[in-house]
Amino acid sequence: MARRKKNRRVQRGASRSQPPRAFPWWTIGQGLLTLSLVGVVVWGINHLADPETLPLRQVNIKGQFKYVTQQKLHKVTAGYVKGGFFNVNLKTIRTVVEELPWVAQVNVRRVWPDALQIEVQEKIPLARWGKDALISIEGEIFTPPEASFPQGLPKLQGPPDSERLLVSRLEKIQAQLNSLGLRVVQLTMGERRDWHVVFEDGMELILGRAHSKQRLTRFQQIYAHLLRLHREDIKRVDMRYTNGFAITWHGNTAPAWVREAAFDV
Incomplete structure (x- = not known):
């Protein structure tokens, strides 16, 4: 008996009719609204892209x-x-x-x-680079028309990819010698990283490769105490000596004051 009652309950539940589903007006409305907004956006983009809209004046x-x-x-x-x-x-x-x-x-x-x-x-030019280029304060090489080159720029010369090192060294050398009235017009770094300086009056300074910074400081001291008094006689100063220096005189002849006096540095 119990089994029959259970079957009857199942049959009655299965026979109930489902309620009709509501038509999805809300979903359709959202879709139409989205399409409308997309259309407005596309129209707006096309309108703004039109050269006749907000022309540049x-x-x-x-x-x-x-x-x-x-x-x-x-x-x-x-x-x-x-x-x-x-x-x-x-x-x-x-x-x-x-x-x-x-x-x-x-x-x-x-x-x-x-x-x-x-x-x-x-670009702010710092120096000439080689024959037909300039180098900026940032160490960038550029080639404007030669007629636009500023007058009075120093000249830098060195191996490829050495421009930034030369810019840095020029600034340091010039700053160190400013108080002596020496203006660098040419700085050259050779293939072996040896340094050669030319000043505004034509006097040359050879620092070589090793200990070039120490040699520059020694030249600064020697020049301040002695050489600046005879600057017009000096063609070249070679600092590539451990305990001294060598001077080349104009005309390759020592001036009279050198021949007449002996001095120690």
């Missing part, structure tokens, strides 16, 4: 210029400053300006609602 160029002119910058960017505010290619404009030999850094940005601003930083 002015280009502002900023910087302290000595070797690059604003006229030159306007000229090289004219063919790329076109289109609307949002679709102008900033990267291309930056690349074009950076290709100018005197330009060190460029920053290009949009200025709402219709302007473009180009900020330029020039």
Whole structure:
């Protein structure tokens, strides 16, 4: 009997009808809203990309210029400053300006609602490099037109990839000798890392390879106490000696004061 009652309960439960499902109006509404928003966004992007929308009306160029002119910058960017505010290619404009030999850094940005601003930083030349190039204070070699080379720059010369070392050494040597009135016009590092200095009046200083910094300090002391009094007679000072130095005189002849007097350093 118990088994029959159980079967009856199962049959009654299985025979109940399911309630009808509600139509998914909410889901459909969300889908339509999403499609509408996507359409609006696409339309907005296309509208802003249209060159007729917010056209560029002015280009502002900023910087302290000595070797690059604003006229030159306007000229090289004219063919790329076109289109609307949002679709102008900033990267291309930056690349074009950076290709100018005197330009060190460029920053290009949009200025709402219709302007473009180009900020330029020039390279600062430190010295001539070889025959037809310059080297900046950052140790970068660049080759602007020779007619634009500044006058009075010292000359650096050395093996490939030695430019940063030469820049650093020039600055240190010049700073150390400033008080003596000696101005370096040429600094050369040979293939064996030997150092040779030429000063503004033509006097040469040979430091060699080993202990060049110590030799420079010894030259500084000797020059301050003795050699500066006879600077016009000296052609070359060779510091490549452990306990002394050698002097080459103009005309390869010792002046009268040397022949007449003996001195100790």
